[in-house]
Amino acid sequence: MNDTKHSVLLILPLLLLSACQLGGQKNVAPSPQVVATNEQPAPKLYTGNSHQDVIAATNALHQGRTADAKIILEYVLNQKPDNYLANKLLKQINTNPVALLGETYFIHQIKSGESLSKLAKQYLNDQYMFFALARYNNIANPGRIKVGDKIKIPGEAPSITEIASSDTTDNLDDEEATSEIEALAETNIAEISEPIVSNDVEIAEQFERQNYHEVLLRATQIELSPFDQDLVKEAALALSKEADEEGAPARGLEILSNIGVLLDDPQSLQPRINELNQHLQAKQTLADIDVSERPANLYESLLTVKRQYPQLATTSKYQMLQSKLSEDYHTQAMLALRQQQLDSAIALWDKVLTLDSKHELAIIHLDRAKSLKQKLQSLE
Template sequence: MTGCAQLNSLKSKSSGNPATTGTTPPARMETGRTLSFTAIVNELQLGRYSDGEQDLKQYLVQHPGDRPAQAMLHQLTVDPRQALGSRSRTYVVQAGDSYSTLAARYLGDSGAFLILARYNGSTNPSVLRTGETVHLPASSPGASSATGTALPRSGATDPDVSAGDALTALDGESSASELPAAKAQRLQRESLSLLDQGQNDQAMARLGEALSIDPGMKPAGPQAAALREQLLSSYHERAIVLYRNQQLDEAISLWDRILAINPNYEPAVIYRARALELKHRLKQI
């Protein structure tokens, strides 16, 4: 059945059917649905900025005190050059890099992927290819605190707050001397605290930040292990949607992220191999 589905997909590709070429993102869900912060972040990672902004504003009407959502909206609406600085340096993308990992390494938080992508004029943050040249803020302080505007934990509740004001609003959790492994452990603890408060989406987002910094980090107990499985499952489900829409590079990138965390995650191993095979076949058409 899989072979037939791939063959039909190939036929559709070669016939130029716009509904199956994979150049169009998955259709947006109906307005009025129950909004999930994780789903909105996924939407933004696929470059659906207009829909994401609308959904973030709607989400904040329902959750007005949600600081990660406030900070994400700020990333989406602030002038990235004003926030990160006009002076930049170039960086050549290496295998395994993504805007999330670069944001974790150079801005101090993987959640700053959106403002870094916009800083580079990207219309789809999920796509970053090996060998591509990107721009990083010349004054980026490394894996510690950073811009403030982009950090979900910055306390930047005012969408008009400046980068400097937001930086001073940091709650002191992290310091310039904090090592990446220590920061990942702290973020994992924060994710468990959020989970205890019933904020499941925020807990998964926080754990995702931790694992972007240190994919090999061990779970801190059964609750952390269960949350990690839930996070990997959400990544896999998103990758399946991308795969079915023939957005193969994005899907493979997500499966790579899963396998960096858990090399034995069998669904990712199987589907990644299928995606690579399909990508090879499409190149031969």
């Protein structure tokens, strides 16, 4: 009995101690695990400065980052829908390259120092068509091509004379040039990376503010990058258009002539120069018109002037000649109508309305003359 009691007394403290330990435990939620991550917030692709953004898009295309370039270009065009280079680059992204460049092509083997931009300038007359040329050849990264690669160039193959004049290895004979290309191609290390497009900050800023005179002034002070040249050309074209609209095509021609010497491709200005020369000729034609000329000659001269240079139609001399000739033709048409010469009257009123589409009397009498002619024809 005593032994049993002693055993119970020994076990009881142990049970109490165990119960206390169990009662003291709490259900604690496990601490959440912190998962390490290397993810960074997506970088902002555009700055808000359209010219810097177009440069960034151009470089992105050179590096094969088409999606990034498209985002930037769409942003730029949302802000400035008429941005010339942004439209050109986005068109190359969105348009089938064969539809853009044509189905006819010849094969060209890449030489040392060549790039898609240089080839685009040489054969497509536009270095910024490099991306269309890349897509034409299924090249994912336009900025990295290998010497010895063969690519398709849109258009007809140049003549031997043209090749010789533009060959970048013209200081080597054919055998040396071929050996150099083959050696570089075999080693597979001659990757050509297109240089990053750069521009002059002052030119970009002045262009952004539409201070085109300042752009042209700055252009005479520095060596222009290809991107600078595009801005300078656009500024010159804008100023020449402004001069033309003010009736001063000669001033527009002077602007383009002065800027042409600074550009690698002055021929790109030629269409505008031709237009200004035509306007200058029309202006001289108007100045030479004599009010005493025969109506037929005066009529043809006025139509020529209006067709070549519509702005001249608002000048005082043009409007004076137009009014005089319109009234002369209207008077002759009324006389022809009284003499029942309907065809002559209708032809004269047609001329009046060609000169002045709002001539009210001509509109009324021409309609009556045509109605009368129809009635007479129905009676025959």
